[in-house]
Amino acid sequence: MTMNMTLLQIPAAFILAPLLPGVINRTKAFFAGRQGQPLLQAYYDIAKLLRKSAVYSRTTTWVFRAGPVISLAAVITALFVLPVGGSAAPFSFTGDMIFLAYLLGVVRFFTVVAALDTGSPFEGMGASREVQFSVLAEPALLLSLAAMSLIGNFHTAEIAPSRSLFMSLSEIYARLTMNAWAQSGTVLLLAAGAIAIVLLAENCRIPVDDPTTHLELTMIHEVMVLDHSGPDFAMILYAAALKLWIFCALLAGVLTPVRSGNLLLDTGAVMVGIFLIAVGVGVIESIMARLRLLRVPQLLSGAGVFALLAIVLVLRGQ
């Protein structure tokens, strides 16, 4: 049973991830009083792009073509260490949270390098913004995962006192039970808040970036992929959907502490959580404006402070 569920997580992500942008867009359309695009629009877009051929600028090199492939490959690899709630990932090992963070770093690195390869000033600007903001987003993510690993450690201290301080993601998420929320609710709330902010930043959502804008001077992520086309762009869209899935799963795993032991129920609860988070992202995009770019580092530092505060609280034995 366990084996089946963990193996099913991967195809579930593959199939369901492009549904998330659809859910966000439909939520925004609802708030705007519009009908909105079809829920499956991202699938249609990807299918359409795959049938097209790519156009390459003469100024680009192999780096530009390698970017989307490597990014997609890295995101897919990351899925294999991603626990979905209490249901463990197919692979887990001590310190795999750092592996996950760096796989996402690889995605970013190759997106940025491919953008710089075009020589366009817009893409250079977007790349510079992306790198600047990720410097702040990455520690916030790692610190909040560390805070959660620490509470896991404290609650299990009586049972296994010799356990190392660092655990795998799957172990961390397996211990985020109702009981953990009851005992360390504040810590988990702070960590969830930090992850939520990182989710918005890493997936270029409002208030950090505006995924629907056509104004190249204000873009962060979108401007870096302007020159990609055809199957390359399909890979970028698909990788972006999978990345959104990863972050939604990380957040939903904290916010839905259903660890009944019935994997079907546990995983189902987290899946529902993932889509509710997509709805939440859509709500945020509907009710607030985007931050001035100068203010984004402050928001991301705020996420870092949340995570740090969570660690301080848990170390004080709260």
Place this chain on the structure above:
Amino acid sequence: MSESATSNWIYLSNGQAADIDKLPVMEMAAFQETILHEIENGARISALFGQPVADETVRLWAILSQDRRSLLLPLCTDTGADYPALTPRCPQAHRFEQEICEQWGMQPLGHPWLKPVRFHAPYRSTAINPADAGTPEIGVMPFFRVEGEEVHEVAVGPVHAGIIEPGHFRFQCHGENVMHLEISLGYQHRGVERHMMSGPGGRSLHYMETLAGDTTIGHATAYCQMLEALSGTGISVRAQVLRGIALELERIANHTGDIGALAGDVGFLPTMSYCGRIRGDVLNMTAVICGNRFGRGLVKPGGVGHDLDSALRRELHQRLNAVEKDLTVAVNLLWKTSSVMARFEGAGALRPEDVEALGFVGPTARACGLERDVRNDMPGGIFRFTQIPVSTCSSGDVMARAHVRWLEIQRSITFIREQLDSMPDEAVRAPVSPLQPSRIAVSLMEGWRGEICHVALTDHHGRFAAYKVVDPSFHNWFALAYALRNQQISDFPLCNKSFNLSYCGHDL
């Protein structure tokens, strides 16, 4: 200034014609001193243009607006191949002198910033500006460059990501900070002013209606007011009321669209979605009057082409109520959202002294606290009988420009309501007699972007010897460049939208 020099000046009011032959042709020095003196006393340059009078001679015309006296002062002087530039002592002349140089090849000596305005071949051949040199390649000019390792240049346009008109923007940036922005236009140049020569003809009104498509009523009314002044035609009050209603509907529609677009640029969806729809509702009200959403065919020389019966007036009342209700909700949502206000406040601020010096007009000037509104300063048409309070704000930033728009929408709605209820029973169109020979007339309108200035001179046969159009965008494009200094480049789209200037109105 001696008494004898000033005594033979002829002042005009808005929409009034005068005999050209009675206007003294001044010496260049006196011409320039007079302009400087008048500007020191609060006048503005509404138009400054050249009119060729002989092979090597061009007559320079300046139309100065004395807003406080509601009077216009036309001045003229003759010049040869070059003349000392006015710009170093009078910055608001800089764009006009560039234009004169480009059109007629007169060299304004000492002009600090002599660049092409529209990249067209000169209208006549001169030694410094030979016509056989061919049409200059558009957009090719020496752009201002900031040197340095850390400075980077960003070029945007003329092809943009959105469905907008073409224009080229060249930023000199230090990181995200804009040190300098230079705007290069001219891609939409059609030569409307030249087509108007020896007019008016059958196409003239259509050229005017499409000078800037979103200002159809503004430009068409300015043109018709001009024809009526030059021919001595009086139009009925009912026609004036209908022109006023159409002008204010145009203002409401465009301001609504702009407020929505400002919300869209900061990613605030609700106001964007509502305003986009409500703008359509307002355009449809213009369509109720004349059958065209932009008011094409409504304003005609001698009056208007369509009347409003009482049933239509009732319908407009109802539609106006609905628009006011929805718009109040949509716009107040904007003011109440702190994340939106954080973006609007402090972005792209202009100082009132710069607005004065550079001669900006319209909501841009009013957002800096300047009470500059043709409807109030130089009232023409129905605005001679009904006053609309001037809407101002003091901070000069995106917030102020958005707020001025909202105030103007509310006051325009009140105006339209009053006018719908008080229309005298008259014919709406009078026959227009031929234009009188050797006359000059100036026609000003407060379009939704600001002051629209049309100047016409007639020849001995009563045909146009010169026709000059100054769209508010001609003044205000420089305001955008100025507002961007030391701003974030990511705020450019927002600032740009807060001015929302016309490309084709500038390029003519």
